[in-house]
Amino acid sequence: MLEQIIPIVREAGGIVLSAKDIWSHTHEKTSAADLVTEYDLAVESFLKEKLPPLVPGAIFFGEEEKENTSPLDGWAFIVDPIDGTTNFVRGLKQSAISVALAHDGIVEYGVVYDPYKDEMFSARLGGGAFLNGLPIHVSARPLSEGIFGMGTALYDRHLFGPTLRMTEQLFRRSCDFRRLGAAALDLCDVACGRLDLFFEYSLSPWDHAAGGLILTEAGGVISTLEGQPMRYTQRCSVWASNQVNKDILKELEV
Ligand code: IPD
Ligand code: CA
Ligand code: CA
Numbered sequence: 001m002l003e004q005i006i007p008i009v010r011e012a013g014g015i016v017l018s019a020k021d022i023w024s025h026t027h028e029k030t031s032a033a034d035l036v037t038e039y040d041l042a043v044e045s046f047l048k049e050k051l052p053p054l055v056p057g058a059i060f061f062g063e064e065e066k067e068n069t070s071p072l073d074g075w076a077f078i079v080d081p082i083d084g085t086t087n088f089v090r091g092l093k094q095s096a097i098s099v100a101l102a103h104d105g106i107v108e109y110g111v112v113y114d115p116y117k118d119e120m121f122s123a124r125l126g127g128g129a130f131l132n133g134l135p136i137h138v139s140a141r142p143l144s145e146g147i148f149g150m151g152t153a154l155y156d157r158h159l160f161g162p163t164l165r166m167t168e169q170l171f172r173r174s175c176d177f178r179r180l181g182a183a184a185l186d187l188c189d190v191a192c193g194r195l196d197l198f199f200e201y202s203l204s205p206w207d208h209a210a211g212g213l214i215l216t217e218a219g220g221v222i223s224t225l226e227g228q229p230m231r232y233t234q235r236c237s238v239w240a241s242n243q244v245n246k247d248i249l250k251e252l253e254v
Pocket of ligand 3: 063080083085
């Protein structure tokens with residue numbers, strides 16, 4: 001299945017790389033902080049045409065769909081056509097295409113592709129995680145020697161206070177932190193040991209479904225900040241870690 005999904009996602013990456021004059025193809029969804037571009041829509045419609053035929057009966061659950069049905073029954077592609085749209089609009093070149101394939105609410109395949117670096121992260125449940133075909137693993141670095149990533153939950157702005165408090169608690173225990181702006185890539189960066197921890201107070205299923213599997217297959221852990229399993233029907237918080245730092249959560253004020 002990965003051998004079939006990966007070339008499709010790579011081709012979709014070509015749409016991202018071909019983008020020109022992005023600002024004039026950008027529209028506000030709910031506010032100036034919540035943008036969609038014609039490239040997000042083009043990638044999503046390309047993936048919607050190509051992916052479902054790979055798995056008869058599979059539904060397509062995508063960020064830019066007008067209406068989505070629950071991805072918990074049967075096979076479902078959970079898709080973020082461009083994760084890191086604000087980065088994309090501003091030419092910051094830190095964005096990815098994220099595709100998960102879930103069965104009855106369990107993610108079985110995950111692919112996250114950064115077209116700028118030509119980095120293809122992939123995982124199959126029980127089959128390990130890979131970057132451009134080579135196995136990847138989380139770091140064994142304690143936070144005291146490490147760097148964490150965080151997201152600002154910008155679409156749930158009331159969560160900024162808790163986000164700042166959590167950032168301060170972790171910053172005091174670490175070397176530094178990053179806010180890179182594409183959650184799917186943040187999870188992959190933990191999976192391959194570039195980051196040692198990541199949190200965000202609110203993410204959507206398409207932000208974390210593929211990256212979450214890649215992380216756990218790379219030996220990491222993912223849960224909500226309440227320590228619950230990730231949810232695929234609504235937004236939830238995310239705590240993503242290597243094995244060394246996972247229990248720090250119990251010592252923090254969430
Ligand atoms: C967003 C990015 C961002 C994260 C937001 C996500 P989008 O996805 O992953 O890093 O902070 O919570 O919604 O809107 O660019 O697809
Ligand atoms: Ca996203
Ligand atoms: Ca998106």
